[in-house]
Amino acid sequence: MKKYIILMTLGAMCFSPLFSQSKPKVVASASMLYDIAYNIAGDEVELEMIVPIGGDPHIHEPTPSNARMVNRADLVLINGLTFEGWMNELIENSGTKGETVTVTEGIDVLRSLTYQNSADPHAWMIASNGIIYAENTRKALVNLLPSKAAVFDQNFEKYKSKLLELDQYIKIQIATIPKEKRILITSHDAFQYYGRAYGLKLDAIMGISTDAEAQTADVMRVNEAIRKNNVPAIFIESTINPKMMKQIAKDNDVRIGGELFADSLGDEESPADTYINMLKSNTDTIVKALTGNKDQEELPEKSNLPLYLGIAVFLLLAMFFGIRLMNK
Ligand SMILES: [Zn+2]
Structure with a gap:
């Protein structure tokens, strides 16, 4: 009997989460932070994200499972700068003992153009800031798991060189857009860091957050910007309903240049499945849409030509056989 109890206890210990999941748990608020952390931590930690892919972190409503996730976490990574304001309450209510690290620490923060007192949270939109995110994440991981410091340092160095390369790529690509066409019009004001670093003028129908709907005045301002600058294309975003941008495109007879992340x-x-690919995909979409020759872009619409030819041939044949039948 004693033997049996010992075996039972051993079995329970093996299957207990305490023993089967011995890796430290790291939770990131948003997918960009998650991916940066994954590039540095690899499989050395158990990594989770709160706002799922395609979700909007500005307006996310935490769920009970989010609270459990944060409660179990040994480290919580947040963007801060009011990006995910609900995180503070979630962390507090979860009763977690894990450390919270703001990965934007040390970034040269921009202010909103429309609300001068608000910090612009979209600092990750440029690769040079991505390096600061990665460095803050590396430090946090080393604190969490000092025995793996060498792994984290090595992964960071590799990732940093990829981000430096990406930064160069973006600069070179944006420079291929004719200067007068470097105007980026998007759903919400998320591209200020990007525009300043890489040299694009900006406008958007919504502010730095997506919690307030666009007003008529915003739409009028954007309409005017499109007309005044002869903008060839405007852009929709993956986390925002494209309806209004599509209407603006239609009203101004401009194209939707593609989806930005x-x-x-x-x-x-x-094409935006990682943080690096996200910035690359945005850049490629912007360059293609703003440099594209308008006549060339409209060619696909003329592809009805084969259909018309087909109908003409059919009518001719019908006439031919009709005449032959009548002659008989
Ligand atoms: Zn945003």
Whole structure:
């Protein structure tokens, strides 16, 4: 009997979460932070994100499972700068003993153009800031798991060189857009860091957050910017309903230049499945849409030509056989 109890206890210990999940738990608020952390931590920690891919972190409503996730966490990574304001309450209510680290620490913070007192949270939109996010994450991971410091340092160095390369790529690509066409019009004001660093003028129908709807005055301002600058294309965003931008495009007879990723990565099938790919995909989409020759872009619409030819041939044949039948 004694033997049996010992075996039972051993079995329970093996299957207990305490023993099967011995890796430290790290929780990131948003997908960009998650991916940066994954590039540095690899499989050395158990990593989770709160706002799912495609979700909008500005307006996320925490769920009970989010609270459990944070409660179990040994480290919580947040963007701060009012990006995910609900995180503070979630962390407090979860009763977690884990440390919270703000990965934007040390960033040169921009202010909102429309609300001078608000910090602009979208600092990750440029690769040079991505390096600061990665460095803060590296430090936090080393604190959490000092025995793996060498792994984290090495991963960071590799990732940093990729981000430096990306920064160069973006600069070179944006420079190929004719200067007078470097105007980026998006759903919400998420591209200030990007525009300043890489040299694009900006406008958007919504402010730095998505919690307030666009007003008529905002739409009028954007309409005027499109007309005044002869803008060839405007852009929708993966986390925002594209309805209003599509209407603006229609009203002004401009194209939708494509989908940009600002507040979330794209899913695995998308060209923005990682943080690096997200910035690269945004850049490629912007460059293609703003440099594209308008006449060339409209060619696909003329692809009805084969259909018309087909109908013409059919009518001719019908006439031919009709005449032959009548002659008989
Ligand atoms: Zn945003």
